[in-house]
């Protein structure tokens with residue numbers, strides 16, 4: 669068996685095109701221009717690239733993009749002041765504080781200072797609670813992108829056995845909750861899980877979000893399973909060059925899976941597209957208008 673490649677880039681291109689159409693409708697019908705504010709603290713190179721890409725995509729979709737750069741020695745109080753200002757700014761519908769933050773800043777305090785209706789990352793405790801209780805909140809972008817691709821690929825997920833490897837607040841836990849909301853039987857595996865191979869082997873859906881290169885071995889994958897690889901790991905090759913790999917042993921897994929996301933080109937591109945989609949959702953809810961259907 670050779671798996672179909674789930675082309676996250678293509679999904680993201682389609683979703684971004686839909687978002688751009690929604691922006692046009694919102695402008696014409698309600699004079700509403702969705703705005704996304706991104707706050708970047710410090711000079712972490714990976715974060716700078718993410719923020720640059722987010723800005724570019726936001727502009728391209730026809731939305732307003734606001735960028736706030738702060739030095740790494742900014743105080744928690746100063747950062748809170750910026751967040752509170754953005755909460756009150758009517759031109760800003762989505763606020764994203766790029767993580768990780770410097771050690772002296774309490775990340776949870778900053779995230780929980782963001783107005784929940786503008787929390788387009790879906791990390792606020794109110795939004796986690798709404799996701800867990802089936803309410804209408806903002807859903808974290810990476811897991812939402814994964815569930816969109818899974819539903820598009822498989823249709824109904826009801827009754828399927830799913831494993832999420834990794835239990836972080838930003839990927840693993842919300843991913844598991846989304847799968848549960850789709851009526852999967854969900855196992856959350858983590859660093860203390862005994863016999864991960866066995867857990868993966870019985871799963872129809874495998875979502876790996878660990879950050880350990882190729883932790884999930886190809887021969888653990890059940891024949892016909894769908895594999896979503898969230899991991900992004902940069903590894904050094906023998907020739908000194910670096911290469912990106914996921915958390916799943918891709919080539920070996922593709923021999924068993926029915927479908928698999930590549931790294932790069934799988935989950936990554938969808939995350940930014942979903943961020944734009946979440947900004948549309950936030951703007952419509954704040955303005956009290958229906959989200960345009962495309």
Ligand code: NAD
Pocket residue numbers: 810833834835836837838839840857858859860861864877878879880883898899900901935936937939
């Ligand atoms: P994290 O470090 O916060 O969490 C990792 C989780 O993996 C932890 O819950 C831990 O228990 C689990 N874990 C660690 N070692 C394990 C092991 N040996 N066996 C089983 N579980 C183990 O990481 P995160 O923020 O959730 O990110 C996970 C990966 O996803 C990283 O590679 C990150 O770069 C990537 N990521 C990608 C996107 C994207 O858009 N594609 C977005 C977010 C994160």
